Amino acid sequence: MSSSYRGLILDFGGVLTTRMRLNGQAFERSEGLTPGAYFHALDEHPDGVRIYADLEVGRATQEEWNQVIGGILGIDPTNLMQRALANLRPEPVILAAVQRAREAGVKVAMLSNSFGLEPYNPYEALGMYDAFDAVILSEVEKVRKPSPEIYRRTLEALGLTGPECVFVDDHAENLPPAQALGIRTIHHTTDPEATAAQLDALLARAAA
Template structure:
């Protein structure tokens, strides 16, 4: 097999610190029971539907803030911004992406968007400057793991599936990429993720 020349990264939890840890910190600050936020987002059918609609761009962030705040029982004003207050760049993965690009690898971002107003989670990352292709789900009215979004990303990268590595911190987002022939990495510990990226791309680990 020829050397892989494309790296596709999820945003939250890959290019950033842990989203789950961020949610836990928000629960503690807000006096919520541990797990209340994640239950509302991923288990409660109303909250799950709202979250998926937000990622697809079917509702605004302001609408999501209000609806999710009602489910959790707290003020929804700038809820997303408050939730993500402890989300920060993950420097080890960002540096790995920079090193890969410097070595001639195309690097792209494939993110399930959370809207950009009133809170822009991508602010400060300069995605258009530092990455070769950026796909935010709301602009395409679909979300991971919708299979079509992975092919759109490959088209933006101008690379075949077999040439690409995809890194995501959510396990169910990986199988559709694998079915296309993309090599996948489930991100957990950043140091391990970086090591696996370097191995998959056959780059030296500095």
């Protein structure tokens, strides 16, 4: 690498994996839930919002999340996170772009607001650890996106500065704190081919 972009930082759920909404909809069908019930429990129910926020920064365990979300939905809480993520798969187009970046000498990090690590570790289950030079999880760091601190820690883990890195996330609200550190950002939507093409173009220029 001879110029600006020497690092690549990617979100996990919905970027390195298939779409979170499609996974959630499949979970609702498998559990016989009313369409939208799972998303309401996570995003709108006060107890659901609280427990997810606490899980992400290590104030609550995955087992506690299972109990609370299971209670809201009226379903068996046993291994609920594992069941809730059962339809999530690695996104091969993005992972291929990650591999191309690493082969070109780019350092690559995964930066995720945590789903918890015990009893179910989705990062291990989907084979993510070996694909990255650094794995930054909010549960471990005790701080979550979009706090600027977790971006700073990711840069430290890579040994790079903000202007040397590109960050990809599917939540627009997570991008401005990275931009404030000089990181180039890409808002991933629903088209992994388009995101991979953007990455290839940026990193090709960096390697030229």
